[in-house]
Amino acid sequence: MSLDAGDTHRSKPRARRGGVRRDPTAATISRVADAAGVSRATVSRVMNGSTTVAPELAARVRAAAEALNYEPSLLARSLALGRTSTVSLIVPDLANPMFQDILRGLSTAAGAHGHRLMVAESNENAEAEQILAVEARRRSDGLVLASSRIPEPQLRALHERLAPLVLLNREIPGTAVPSLSVDYHAGIRAIVAHLLGYGHRRLVYLAGPPASTSNTDRLVTLRAEAAGSPGFDLTELDCGSTFETGHAAARAVLATGATAVVAFNDMVAFGALSGLHELGVSVPGQVSITGFDDIPFARYTTPPLTTASIPKNELGGQAWERLWALMSGASPGYDARFQPRLLVRDTTGPAPA
């Protein structure tokens, strides 16, 4: 064991030629090694809790690290280890509390396994989402795409580059990409049955982003229900996914003469509720409204929102399970489709006579 604090760790301590100018006072493993009079290998072993270092030496290394305020470079560590211990999540709209709950579920589960979560928002833009997905994946060990707006052909072309990949509310048929989703069909059927039970016959659907496959799911089921029930009249209105678009749709809703509004999600429902209220329309007296997702404040609107609840945290947590399995080379298990639960609150009532 060499005790001099010289440049013992560099195999060839020649004069520098190539490379990059850098802060020479930064605490690196080399400087710690020099200070402690040991090799870089030993410092590495101590920092990673290896037991094959003599206690007295380890103490000296720790003291040196402490004195220099040394923190191993995550970059260098990731490069050497071939993993970043980070996973990424991409969502279309961070403002939507539903995605926040997914985010929290995923973040918590990942954190419990010593992984960090990087979040990016595509702003409902499919082009941006593709770029973000590739970039995010390159910076982390795995990727979760929530309600991806990427068109199927592109997603199909991309999914191998993105692996390990888990999809939420989306699937790529014929591939092994794990997918966790909500049964929007069942949710919509429950909502329709509820409204029909109240005597509503003229429904209007406030459609979400066209690129959203869950919007398509809702639409398909609504149309099927309408086709299957004589006297059930369905109007479709292009809307969006935010308060603003729901609010802006109020007049158009009235113009349809519908007695019940099926909104794409809770935010749209809340916007519509607000817009109708401004127009002096009584909810649910004149018009009933349903949302979807059961975001936290749906319970607090005036009146409280009838909606379909989905297990948002569960989606995030299970997404981690699948991703972790994939990253460990294990089988991700079967895809799951969660069943929404209808929460009847006070924005729905009997159809006006």
Added chain:
Amino acid sequence: MSLDAGDTHRSKPRARRGGVRRDPTAATISRVADAAGVSRATVSRVMNGSTTVAPELAARVRAAAEALNYEPSLLARSLALGRTSTVSLIVPDLANPMFQDILRGLSTAAGAHGHRLMVAESNENAEAEQILAVEARRRSDGLVLASSRIPEPQLRALHERLAPLVLLNREIPGTAVPSLSVDYHAGIRAIVAHLLGYGHRRLVYLAGPPASTSNTDRLVTLRAEAAGSPGFDLTELDCGSTFETGHAAARAVLATGATAVVAFNDMVAFGALSGLHELGVSVPGQVSITGFDDIPFARYTTPPLTTASIPKNELGGQAWERLWALMSGASPGYDARFQPRLLVRDTTGPAPA
């Protein structure tokens, strides 16, 4: 120029000894170099758009990269360059739309300069925030702390390790850490003046998280106003920062006998509005309510919320300007304090007689 596709780029192509087992088929710069029959340096130059490569050679490199599906490792690149082109933002609560707007402002501005944003949420937990801050900073080139809940002594001890650092709605007196904030004092004064103008004399403040310095700001000003206006009675109620806490506070609000509620923020105001409504209290007939922040749906509540608007996007954008200056070694400029704008909507009205 060597044309053979041999191992021309390795100075010492000896048998491997140390190192890490890795997927030998992965596309690396070395494999591209081999395939194109050039050195790694040349591949690097081509990938980075250097003009000092002959067009014919560059084309060959590009073809090889294409064929191998080569994407430079961001990790290795960051390590070599000493920068990650990533900055981090830490917020106490992603569910709060105010932070989402800051996030978007920052993300957009950073993106325009070729930088990515990493987001982390501390869940209002000061301990977690400290750990997250250090970790996030280690993975990126700069850090923005929004409404940090870290106690002053700890923040003071930490700020050098976190530099380049920009604070939002927070400052560390006596240091050069750039800070951008909202003048909550002025905002609260405007709200109080508005309520007093309506004849309100008994106010209740729904206080936010104790660790929030902006909560302290509001409290200080409210107390000063109360002390300065005879007949002005102020009650303080510990609340929180979410719908739920605001909603839960409704009964306690009524018990104070106050005619006006000054809520910590819009979410609390909305929760209180909902809770009062459930108790059959008319707003603003019996009780007036004010929020703070002007989050997107404040306009859509029933009735629309009187609140103080703050330039959330601007905060994010300016935070980037400061951070970018810091990272470039330039002067970050003077700290700024944005003035809120009172938006009188329909949750406030004359005090009941």
Added chain:
DNA sequence: CGGAGCTGAGTAACCAGTTTCTAACAGAGC
């Protein structure tokens, strides 16, 4: 026609870590 200047590409050092070998040393057993 020879030397200077310019260009283009390769060599090797470098970023900051991890890990495989290997060698030195100490203790145990004969």
Added chain:
DNA sequence: GCTCTGTTAGAAACTGGTTACTCAGCTCCG
């Protein structure tokens, strides 16, 4: 006392890039 064995820690290779330096070959000019 000497060999065998088991630690322990160092040397060096390795992760995948960037870049300063060098040098070969060509052009241009005197």
